[in-house]
Every structure is written in C-alpha cells, then in structure tokens.
Amino acid sequence: MDRISVDKSGKAPHRSGYGAARLISDLMNPLLFPPVMLAVTGWLLGLSTVAIGSLFGFALLFYSFIPLASTLYLYRSKRIRSLDLPDRKTRNPLYLCSILSALAAVALSLAAGVLIPTGVLVITMVYLLNLIAGYLINLRWKMSMHAAGLATSGAILFCFSLLPFYPFSLTAGILSLIILLLLLPVTIWARYRLSVHSLPELFGGTAAGLLLTTIELVLLNNLW
Numbered sequence: 001m002d003r004i005s006v007d008k009s010g011k012a013p014h015r016s017g018y019g020a021a022r023l024i025s026d027l028m029n030p031l032l033f034p035p036v037m038l039a040v041t042g043w044l045l046g047l048s049t050v051a052i053g054s055l056f057g058f059a060l061l062f063y064s065f066i067p068l069a070s071t072l073y074l075y076r077s078k079r080i081r082s083l084d085l086p087d088r089k090t091r092n093p094l095y096l097c098s099i100l101s102a103l104a105a106v107a108l109s110l111a112a113g114v115l116i117p118t119g120v121l122v123i124t125m126v127y128l129l130n131l132i133a134g135y136l137i138n139l140r141w142k143m144s145m146h147a148a149g150l151a152t153s154g155a156i157l158f159c160f161s162l163l164p165f166y167p168f169s170l171t172a173g174i175l176s177l178i179i180l181l182l183l184l185p186v187t188i189w190a191r192y193r194l195s196v197h198s199l200p201e202l203f204g205g206t207a208a209g210l211l212l213t214t215i216e217l218v219l220l221n222n223l224w
Helices: 018-027 030-044 049-076 088-115 118-138 145-161 169-193 199-223
Strands: none
Touching (some): 018 169, 030 145, 088 118, 118 145, 118 199, 145 169, 169 199
C-alpha cells in the first residue's frame, strides 16, 4: 500500500512539496525518455530536421503511446488502482506490453537497414534489453523505472561523450551531467515524496539503469 493516506473524498492530503513532486514525477515519466533520447541522438549525429522528427514520432508511437494506452486501459478497467503503479505485480503486464512494442521497434529499425544510423539502432536495442531486464527483476522485486530511465539516458550520453572522434562528445557529456546530477536526484526525491518507492527501490533502479546500459553499449558497439 502507498504510505500516503487519503481523506474521505479519496484525495491525497496536502503536504509540503507534494504538488511539486507530482509535477516532477509526471514530467519525468519514463515513457517519454526514448523519444527524447532518439531525437537528441539524431541531433547529435547531425541528421536533418525531418529525420529527427521521424525518429521522434517513431519512438513516440512504440515507446510511449502504445504502453500508455495499455496503462490507461488497465486503469479504467480497474485492473490497476493507480497510474503510479505502486503494486509490483500490476507492473508485469505493462512490462510485457512495452517489451513487445519495443521488439517491434527494433524489428522495423533492422528492416530499415542503412536508413537507420547505427547509433540509433543500438539505442533501440538498449531500451529493449533494459525492458526485458526490468521485467525479470520485477518478478521478484520492484524498482523505480523513473530512476532507471533517467540513469539509462545519462549513461547513453556519457558513453557518447567518451568518443572524442565525434564532434558532439562535449555536448553529450554536458547533457549527461545535467541528467545524472540534476534531473535524476530531483526525480528520486519526487518519487520518494509521493511514497511510490522506497529509497532502495530508487537507488536500485538507478544502479540497474547505469550498469545494464553501460554493459549493453559496450557489447553492442563491439558487435557492430
């Protein structure tokens, strides 16, 4: 159960910082990270505006819209009681839906061949692998996907920054630091304030996002 009690109207009671935490949590929704990251990657790679927009729309469909539609369906059918998904077991079907959608995204990216830059294809695979890992972890233990998603984004950009032969390495490094040193701590505070996650779940999500993404990027880049 959530640690936030509710009054007879069913609304959460006012407490200091709750509104700010709610806003931060919604803005840092992990479903938004893949479209933003693929668009940023396209920008860093010097793709055209049309190509960046296409990447963003593609990711928005497979990583955001389809999982969100599934979440809303389960919520309206009362199979989940909160869009924050505080109960571990209710996250399993949403993980599976996200995995299938991400798998479709990877398959379409592979089918596109040379039309998709290698860096973009690698990132789609990273998101698929992280979703599979998240599902397997969730079978036994709940971790924060908000924290994991931000940590994944920061790790991707940090790895880009270690490639000095790319002209965007400095920009990627700065963006990585903004995510890891500013957005991630603020989001951890917000999710904890909303009582959706404990600190171990938040730090566990952070560690999983950083470690898994780094390992996957090293392996995938060596394979390509």
